[in-house]
Amino acid sequence: MEEVPVIKTESLSKRYGVLFWKKKNLSLDQLSITVPRGAVFGFLGPNGAGKTTTIKLLMDLIHPTSGSAEVLGKPVWDPSVRRRIGFLPDAPAFNGLMTASEFLNVCAKLLKMSKAERKKRVPEVLETVRMTASADDKLGGFSRGMLQRIGVAQAILNKPDLLILDEPLLGLDPYGRQELKRIIREQNKLGTTVFFSSHILADVQEICDHAAILNRGRLLCSGKLGDLLGSQGISVRLTDGDDLVRDLLPEAKECQKKGPHEWELTFEKTPDSEKRLQELKEKHAGKVEVVEQWESLEDFFFEKIEQDNGGEAGKEAKE
Numbered sequence: 001m002e003e004v005p006v007i008k009t010e011s012l013s014k015r016y017g018v019l020f021w022k023k024k025n026l027s028l029d030q031l032s033i034t035v036p037r038g039a040v041f042g043f044l045g046p047n048g049a050g051k052t053t054t055i056k057l058l059m060d061l062i063h064p065t066s067g068s069a070e071v072l073g074k075p076v077w078d079p080s081v082r083r084r085i086g087f088l089p090d091a092p093a094f095n096g097l098m099t100a101s102e103f104l105n106v107c108a109k110l111l112k113m114s115k116a117e118r119k120k121r122v123p124e125v126l127e128t129v130r131m132t133a134s135a136d137d138k139l140g141g142f143s144r145g146m147l148q149r150i151g152v153a154q155a156i157l158n159k160p161d162l163l164i165l166d167e168p169l170l171g172l173d174p175y176g177r178q179e180l181k182r183i184i185r186e187q188n189k190l191g192t193t194v195f196f197s198s199h200i201l202a203d204v205q206e207i208c209d210h211a212a213i214l215n216r217g218r219l220l221c222s223g224k225l226g227d228l229l230g231s232q233g234i235s236v237r238l239t240d241g242d243d244l245v246r247d248l249l250p251e252a253k254e255c256q257k258k259g260p261h262e263w264e265l266t267f268e269k270t271p272d273s274e275k276r277l278q279e280l281k282e283k284h285a286g287k288v289e290v291v292e293q294w295e296s297l298e299d300f301f302f303e304k305i306e307q308d309n310g311g312e313a314g315k316e317a318k319e
């Protein structure tokens with residue numbers, strides 16, 4: 001039996017405004033995407049592409065002009081799915097007079113958690129986002145990154161099946177970004193499907209297995225990262241590999257010495273080279289690491305946007 005996707009939209013379109021105030025163009029134009037269960041899905045596009053509009057439609061915060069959207073196998077307006085989704089909006093507002101712990105308790109009450117559940121779960125999520133030490137501090141005194149962590153904590157309170165995050169990496173320092181990527185990976189390992197928008201393409205490439213690119217309301221591509229991005233070859237990292245490097249060198253495209261006895265060699269990706277390197281890895285466990293080299297998501301993104309803009313510098317869209 002075919003598995004029900006976690007998110008499925010069909011020709012989903014949105015035009016803001018009513019009657020003669022209508023904007024001419026659709027802000028979202030016939031979007032059809034599928035997010036499979038267990039994916040970490042990066043939703044990409046320049047400013048104004050329609051990412052937040054899509055996310056609001058998925059959260060049933062606005063209504064589509066046409067088309068349909070399902071989450072967790074039900075229409076987005078079905079109340080039974082709401083409690084299974086964790087959501088971080090693009091500009092969350094917090095009551096500065098509440099402490100982190102009070103705020104999360106209110107959120108947990110809204111999720112209809114019992115007192116006993118709240119007592120266990122609130123400290124747990126504070127720990128996950130590494131904010132235990134600030135649990136009793138008022139949100140009004142928190143930095144943007146600290147607030148973002150609290151926003152993420154409320155999104156994972158209900159151990160959601162689906163986590164929808166609108167630009168969760170925005171405004172975070174490199175440590176904050178690392179932490180957030182760790183949290184996304186951890187949640188995903190626990191079985192949560194993650195769908196998030198972002199402009200930080202290197203991070204998306206690092207943690208996502210699927211991505212879609214939107215431009216001016218229209219979908220340019222969507223799918224597994226491995227299918228979207230071209231392979232740049234296979235690289236082999238050798239530890240204590242002075243003997244192996246001599247055998248491999250004649251066929252390698254590139255060879256770099258990484259340490260006293262460490263080497264990195266890159267090969268064309270062919271069925272033969274894949275087989276041979278896999279055998280080498282099995283024979284020399286611990287000494288040989290085989291890694292596929294992909295085109296960068298950033299290059300792929302600009303290529304797609306520039307093509308769609310008819311050759312205009314898509315780089316304008318860069319943050």
Ligand SMILES: Nc1ncnc2c1ncn2[C@@H]1O[C@H](COP(=O)(O)OP(=O)(O)OP(=O)(O)O)[C@@H](O)[C@H]1O
Pocket residue numbers: 016017027045046047048049050051052053054
């Ligand atoms: N409430 C609104 N009323 C009218 N137009 C809107 C409204 N919200 C968004 N739009 C328009 O819809 C389009 C898509 O906006 P959206 O916020 O979805 O983009 P985005 O991809 O999230 O951009 P960003 O990367 O800047 O967050 C834009 O042209 C924007 O001007």
Ligand SMILES: [Mg+2]
Pocket residue numbers: 051052053090166
């Ligand atoms: Mg947005």
